[in-house]
Amino acid sequence: MVADLWKLYERMLFSRLFEGEVARLWRQGLISGEMHLGIGEEGIAAGVTAHLQDGDAMALDHRGTPQLLMRGIPPISLLKEFLGLPDGLCAGQGGHMHLFASEHLAASSGIVGASGPAAAGFALAARYLRPGKLSIGFFGEGAVNQGMLMESFNLAAIWKLPVLYVCKDSEWSIFTYSTRVSAGNPSERARSFGLAVLEVDGSDVEAVWAAAGEAVGKIRNGAGAYFLRARCFHPEGHFLGDQVVRFTRSPVKESLRMMPALINSLFKRGGAPIRSRLESLSIFLSDVARSSRANSQKTMDPLRNARRKLVNEPARLKEIELRVKREVAEVVSEALAGKERNQNA
Amino acid sequence: MRRMTFAGAIDDALGQAMSADPRIIIFGEDAPGIRRTLFVRFGKERVLGTPISESAFLGAAVAAAMGGLRPVVDMGLVDFLGVCIDALLNQASKVQAFSAGRWLVPLVVRCACGGGYGDGGQHEQSLWGWLAHIPGMAVVVPSNPADAGGLMLAALEHGTPVIFLEHKLLADYWLESLGSGGRKTVQYDIPAVGARGIVPNRWQPLPLGQAAILKEGSDLTMVSLGVSVHRCLQAAGELAERGVQSEVIDLRSVAPLDKQLVCASVAQSGRMLVVDEDYEGFGLSGELAAVVLQAGINFRYGRVCTQETIPYARDDEDIVLPNVQRILSASLKLLEN
Numbered sequence: 001m002v003a004d005l006w007k008l009y010e011r012m013l014f015s016r017l018f019e020g021e022v023a024r025l026w027r028q029g030l031i032s033g034e035m036h037l038g039i040g041e042e043g044i045a046a047g048v049t050a051h052l053q054d055g056d057a058m059a060l061d062h063r064g065t066p067q068l069l070m071r072g073i074p075p076i077s078l079l080k081e082f083l084g085l086p087d088g089l090c091a092g093q094g095g096h097m098h099l100f101a102s103e104h105l106a107a108s109s110g111i112v113g114a115s116g117p118a119a120a121g122f123a124l125a126a127r128y129l130r131p132g133k134l135s136i137g138f139f140g141e142g143a144v145n146q147g148m149l150m151e152s153f154n155l156a157a158i159w160k161l162p163v164l165y166v167c168k169d170s171e172w173s174i175f176t177y178s179t180r181v182s183a184g185n186p187s188e189r190a191r192s193f194g195l196a197v198l199e200v201d202g203s204d205v206e207a208v209w210a211a212a213g214e215a216v217g218k219i220r221n222g223a224g225a226y227f228l229r230a231r232c233f234h235p236e237g238h239f240l241g242d243q244v245v246r247f248t249r250s251p252v253k254e255s256l257r258m259m260p261a262l263i264n265s266l267f268k269r270g271g272a273p274i275r276s277r278l279e280s281l282s283i284f285l286s287d288v289a290r291s292s293r294a295n296s297q298k299t300m301d302p303l304r305n306a307r308r309k310l311v312n313e314p315a316r317l318k319e320i321e322l323r324v325k326r327e328v329a330e331v332v333s334e335a336l337a338g339k340e341r342n343q344n345a
Numbered sequence: 346m347r348r349m350t351f352a353g354a355i356d357d358a359l360g361q362a363m364s365a366d367p368r369i370i371i372f373g374e375d376a377p378g379i380r381r382t383l384f385v386r387f388g389k390e391r392v393l394g395t396p397i398s399e400s401a402f403l404g405a406a407v408a409a410a411m412g413g414l415r416p417v418v419d420m421g422l423v424d425f426l427g428v429c430i431d432a433l434l435n436q437a438s439k440v441q442a443f444s445a446g447r448w449l450v451p452l453v454v455r456c457a458c459g460g461g462y463g464d465g466g467q468h469e470q471s472l473w474g475w476l477a478h479i480p481g482m483a484v485v486v487p488s489n490p491a492d493a494g495g496l497m498l499a500a501l502e503h504g505t506p507v508i509f510l511e512h513k514l515l516a517d518y519w520l521e522s523l524g525s526g527g528r529k530t531v532q533y534d535i536p537a538v539g540a541r542g543i544v545p546n547r548w549q550p551l552p553l554g555q556a557a558i559l560k561e562g563s564d565l566t567m568v569s570l571g572v573s574v575h576r577c578l579q580a581a582g583e584l585a586e587r588g589v590q591s592e593v594i595d596l597r598s599v600a601p602l603d604k605q606l607v608c609a610s611v612a613q614s615g616r617m618l619v620v621d622e623d624y625e626g627f628g629l630s631g632e633l634a635a636v637v638l639q640a641g642i643n644f645r646y647g648r649v650c651t652q653e654t655i656p657y658a659r660d661d662e663d664i665v666l667p668n669v670q671r672i673l674s675a676s677l678k679l680l681e682n
Contacts (some may be wrong), residue, residue: 029530032463032659034523082657095657097669111428111469112397145396148428173397173504175375222379241526243378256382265385270364276388283389284381 003209008050009306010320012042012205015066016303017328018075022065022096025332028238030339031082035096035240038066041168042231045070046167046206048136051216057105057122057135058093058113062097063168064108068139071104075328079335085342105135113146116140116165120152123161123225134162134219141229141238142173144186153193156225164215165190167229168202172236177287190227202230203302233300237291248292349544351490351515355455356383356508358494358548359417362501364389369501373419373455379518380419399429403454405627407437407506410452415501423456423472423510437506438481452506453497458486459512459572459622460666462524462533465657469513471571474628476508477600483507483553484599488515488574490542492597495551502550511570512571515539536575554601558610562590565676566610568633570596571621573649573667577620580672589680601628607633608640616645616679620667625650647675 019037031216038045052058058067069075073089078161081088083098090100097110107118121135126133144167145150156163167186172177191197196218200211208230215226237245247254263283268278296303310317349357360383363369372393377384384392395402399420406416420426426433436577437450437521457497460469477484485500485507500507513519514535525531559574560581567577574595581591592610596603611617617637619630630648637644649667 016636027530030527032524032531033468033657034464045675081657084660086658090657092658092661093466093654093656095463098465098657110465111425113428140399145398145401146428147398147400150653152608173374175378176394182393239526241522241528243522243526246527261382262385263384268360268386270360272388273392276390277385280377280389280392281385287378325359 001213004208005206005306005309006316006320008046008209009303009310010324011046012068012303012306013321013324014075014328015045015069017040017325018069018079019065019330021328022079023236023240025083031163032084033095036063036238037234037236037240038063039236040170040234040300040302041202041232042066043205043208043306044166044168044232045204047205047210048164048228048254050209051213052136053133055105055126055130055133057100057119057126057133058107059118059122059135059137060099060106060108061112061115061139061143062108062110063140064099064106064138065096068106070088071106073101073106074102075331076334079331080338083339085335085338087338095308113139113149114141116143116146116149116152119163119165120155120161123156123163126162132220134164137163137165139165141167141169141171141174141178141182144189145173145182150189150193153190153195153225153227157194160222160224162219162222163220163225164212165195165225165227167227169229169231170234172234172238174289175242175244187227187229194226195227196223196244197227197229203300204230204304205302205306207241231300233297233301241302242290244288249289279296295320301316346543347546348541349494350517351487351493351539352511352518352539353627354490354494354544355378355497357544358497359383359501359610360386361548362498363391368413369415371419372634374421376419399425400432403429403432404436406433406452406454407440407450410450411440411448411582415451416499417453417455420454420456422468423458424468424470426456426476427575428470433476433482433506433508434479438479441481441505448503450506451504453500453509454506455509456490457510457513457516457519457679458510459514459574460655460662461514461661462520463657463659464523468523469511469655471500471623471651473508473510473570473599474623474632477602481505483601485553485597486510486511486512486570487597488571488595489539491544492551492557493623494544494548496553496597498548499550499553503553507553510571514572520670532558536572537668539572539575551597553598554603556597556603556606557595558592558594558606560591560593562592563614564589565591565616565618566594566614566681567591567597567609567618567672567676568594568596568607571622572624573620576667576669580669580676583673584676585616588675602636603634604636604640608637608642611637611644612640612642613641617647618672618675618679619648619650620672621648621650623651625652645679647679649675
């Protein structure tokens with residue numbers, strides 16, 4: 001089997017442009033609360049979901065928009081949900097962190113690590129009710145420090161559940177660099193529970209597709225639980241408005257906002273000796289700097305990497321890109337018209 | 346006197362206590378970033394970042410407190426306590442009773458709570474009634490900067506576990522992070538006097554369990570806490586224009602509960618309206634009714650609470666959470682003959 005890169009690219013592109021519009025609407029204030037985008041994870045979402053069938057389940061985290069789009073949830077119902085409309089996917093009651101699509105057996109949670117037990121449970125139900133079907137649990141590498149996720153690995157192993165755990169490794173646990181708070185590494189942990197482990201570059205959608213295909217095929221045949229670790233990069237940080245990302249994009253403005261209080265802390269009476277104060281200030285600033293270096297990184301963009309392999313057919317590429325752009329624009333204008341109708345009603 | 350934000354006041358009081366007591370340490374997810382002023386001032390040994398491992402670090406905080414430290418744990422949102430409730434339900438709250446009072450857990454758990462910014466039902470709960478239901482824990486819910494700093498100092502001196510809840514509409518850094526970050530296109534109904542105000546130059550502890558009368562009146566007693574206190578004050582102002590004098594009580598802590606002050610006020614007004622952003626069923630609003638009934642007071646009763654899972658859609662959310670309109674209509678109903 002060979003990956004259909006054109007199809008994967010089109011799915012990733014739709015997701016990317018769709019979420020770009022979500023970001024724009026969020027900045028305009030039309031979407032409330034937090035907004036965690038899957039931008040940067042499209043290679044993982046596309047490579048894994050391409051292998052799913054009716055009856056397979058997905059346990060998603062707070063960043064599940066790409067997977068839902070790629071599983072065939074109508075984009076208009078997702079966008080209307082984000083806009084809080086009564087004809088959104090969850091009638092405006094859930095929002096982007098709490099998306100549920102029962103006909104696709106797709107459930108989200110905004111609680112880090114909660115997709116672990118959920119994926120185990122979907123897999124258990126599949127074994128009894130839908131033999132040959134499986135579940136996927138998506139989470140970030142920060143979640144591997146959650147007890148419930150480790151407990152799920154154990155359950156998946158001892159019950160030999162048909163589940164694929166997908167660790168989307170962005171190297172950042174919210175605003176903390178993951179290696180600062182994690183011992184060992186995620187793959188070793190999964191391996192120690194007896195899960196079969198695969199590692200892949202998440203910005204290479206064909207590699208994800210191949211690894212996920214191998215795992216899914218074996219799981220359907222009763223091989224038990226798999227763990228797929230795929231590296232990725234979030235250009236928007238943890239969520240839209242991420243302070244670290246803002247710091248790197250407008251360092252002067254953000255420094256003026258943040259630094260006076262920190263300088264005050266350096267000299268305030270009572271506290272640690274000046275040497276330790278300078279040390280902690282430098283730790284804070286070096287994490288910001290680390291993130292800013294990461295921000296300049298383009299090589300982890302799954303779309304860019306896929307597109308480079310497709311440029312030898314420029315006409316076909318152009319046709320897809322124009323069409324997807326038009327499709328996304330149509331979804332946006334339909335959703336906004338719905339919002340207007342709702343406000344006038 | 347100084348002017349401070351709600352969140353600034355809490356960190357300032359905490360800083361005052363930390364410089365006096367080296368046993369106080371802070372830890373939680375992203376704590377060096379979120380508490381960066383304290384991180385710089387007190388260094389990396391006093392402000393520790395944790396993995397996303399609530400069960401482990403809250404559980405460890407309980408025993409660290411038993412071992413002699415004074416941990417202040419940053420839990421993030423109160424909703425996340427669901428991940429690690431054992432540390433509070435079966436450990437921290439039980440030690441004093443199980444050891445016949447010989448061993449205490451001087452622990453403060455800081456959580457952001459409350460809604461009104463469109464983040465959905467898994468990130469906007471209040472849960473103070475659910476927490477105060479457990480014997481052996483104090484639950485504090487300040488409504489303004491001066492109280493918040495004083496209550497933090499009292500929480501640190503309390504000696505037994507205290508859950509310290511900061512409403513996100515009052516704590517600017519939470520709202521900045523969770524809803525408004527980097528955009529100026531969204532507005533929230535932020536009570537100005539709750540989010541920023543005058544605080545003392547040097548903090549004194551404000552004892553837990555002392556409610557405050559924010560407005561005097563003899564026709565109706567409104568009992569509330571957190572952001573809802575400010576909604577009550579606004580409603581009371583509108584009622585005053587119609588000739589109704591309401592008394593507004595800010596509980597400031599759910600446990601211990603200032604039963605005396607509530608009973609005295611209701612005995613005089615004969616009417617109690619509880620305005621509680623937490624869930625209506627089996628919680629604070631029912632408890633207050635029971636307390637006043639047990640005191641043998643005759644009164645009329647009403648409540649404005651959250652009755653269902655908080656919807657994501659902003660318009661729906663504004664209806665589900667206590668608001669001035671709901672307070673007004675519930676008040677007028679209580680005043681009918």
